[in-house]
Amino acid sequence: QVQLVESGGGSVQTGGSLRLSCTASGNTDSRYHYCLTWFRQAPGKEREGVASLATDGNTYYLGSVRDRFTFSQDNAKNTVYLQMTNLELDDTAMYYCAAALATWCTGNFMPDRYDFWGQGTQVTVSS
Numbered sequence: 001q002v003q004l005v006e007s008g009g010g011s012v013q014t015g016g017s018l019r020l021s022c023t024a025s026g027n028t029d030s031r032y033h034y035c036l037t038w039f040r041q042a043p044g045k046e047r048e049g050v051a052s053l054a055t056d057g058n059t060y061y062l063g064s065v066r067d068r069f070t071f072s073q074d075n076a077k078n079t080v081y082l083q084m085t086n087l088e089l090d091d092t093a094m095y096y097c098a099a100a101l102a103t104w105c106t107g108n109f110m111p112d113r114y115d116f117w118g119q120g121t122q123v124t125v126s127s
Contacts, residue, residue, distance in 0.1 A: 009121030022097030035105035040093035049109025060107035
């Protein structure tokens with residue numbers, strides 16, 4: 001079992017930046033490995049994958065954020081981050097981190113593949 005807590009959301013103007021954090025706690029047994037992905041969901045929209053890190057070291061991004069967002073992690077702190085720059089109005093959404101128990105992370109963006117979810121942190125971008 002793992003618990004995920006996101007933070008760092010807020011209200012910014014277009015062009016601004018935010019850094020989201022997701023800290024995991026719970027089972028740290030080395031037999032378990034969690035794949036972490038950032039998702040977001042805007043009102044009236046489906047949940048979509050935003051950024052993910054695969055076991056091979058590759059990062060994967062939603063096309064519309066690829067050149068503006070950066071996924072990173074601090075293993076010592078059991079924390080992953082989403083650095084968001086040059087924010088746009090369409091970035092407004094509730095942002096979630098999610099964890100999938102797996103032996104190999106592929107960076108998939110399918111919500112049904114993830115077992116644990118944080119409570120979300122709201123990002124609001126305005127003109």
